[in-house]
Amino acid sequence: MPPPPTLPPPTLRLEDAMPDYDDETKKLMAEADEARKALTEVSNRIVELDSSIRDAESYLNGDFGVDSAWAPLKGKWLELDDSQYTYKLCLFERAVQKEKNGHMETNLGYWREWSGGENDKYKEQKYDKGQGCWNGPERSTRVIVECGEETELVEATEPAKCEYRFVVRSPAACPDPATITDVHEEL
Incomplete structure (x- = not known):
């Protein structure tokens, strides 16, 4: 006797997985995304400035001859x-x-x-x-x-x-x- 046919697993779409939030929640989520983006930009700038400071200190302490x-x-x-x-x-x-x-x-x-x-x-x-x-x-x-x-x-x-x-x-x-x-x- 042949095995019973199997059905493919259901396809889960992102729209189906995420509930439809109310407008205030959507607004808060957008603000949180903007805050995360701003934090990333500030963090990257801090890394750049730290690197510039290290380079400047290395330059000041360097021996560049007479x-x-x-x-x-x-x-x-x-x-x-x-x-x-x-x-x-x-x-x-x-x-x-x-x-x-x-x-x-x-x-x-x-x-x-x-x-x-x-x-x-x-x-x-x-x-x-x-x-x-x-x-x-x-x-x-x-x-x-x-x-x-x-x-x-x-x-x-x-x-x-x-x-x-x-x-x-x-x-x-x-x-x-x-x-x-x-x-x-x-x-």
Whole structure:
């Protein structure tokens, strides 16, 4: 004997599930929706302001070299193309490598500190804690800073596995002319 036919489950429509509220309840519900929307907007604005405050505090506490010469360059992106990659450096933030034929960026490290020697502290920057290498360390980048007419990334190499070396030239790296004592006069 065949099983008895089954009926499909009833389709529940939203209009059927929600009772028809009176006008005053509908008005209160609309006001509650508006209040929730306003609360969300205010909450989002608070998050934005907190982020701006953290950024400003980080900026104020940052070490931007002698006379804060590097301060205007914080967050400036510098790029250098070679045959296989585009290297990018966001000053005082991070270094990345992007394959020319791909869309993925490899993190080469986050800003850590000025790492030049005792007398040349502002001649080198350190970026570390980048993406881990396959069976290797986390990537890191050493940025050598040189005096130049324009702020530009002029060299990017990988002298050791997952250890990168960038060279940046910038007027911010040039000595203050008032401090130069090795001046000679032409006859």
